[in-house]
Amino acid sequence: MTTQGSERKQEPYILSDATTIKVHSAMKENVDHLVSLFKVLSDPVRIQILKALQVSELCVCVLVEITDYKHSALSYHLKLLKDADLIDSRRDKNFQIYYLTEPGEKMLRTIESSFKKEN
DSSP, X not given: OOOSTTOOOOOOOXXXXXXXXXXXHHHHXXXXXXXXXXXXXXXXXXXXXHHHHHHOOEEHHHHHHHHTOOXXXXXXXXXXXXXTTSEEEEEEXXXXXXXXXXXXXXXXXXXXXXXXXXX
């Protein structure tokens, strides 16, 4: 039976067995770590902290000053970033110094280069 116009019967979308197995496997992977990471990155303050630490290691006192956050609020953000292994800290005399970890540096560079807007 022919219909009016140029309507055609749609061909079925077919995947190979190997691709189907790979897709099922990918869908079953545990992605909790990625979900946690994206949650950590979903706050502008935490992104700003990462960008500041990309410039230089910083004392928590400097971060308090440049963000206008209270020390307790900033500590919460720093803990989340540290738990995600994006930053770490060390004690230098009376100062707590924060810095990007290697994974934090790589992640920030990757995000920035991947989403760089062309002017």
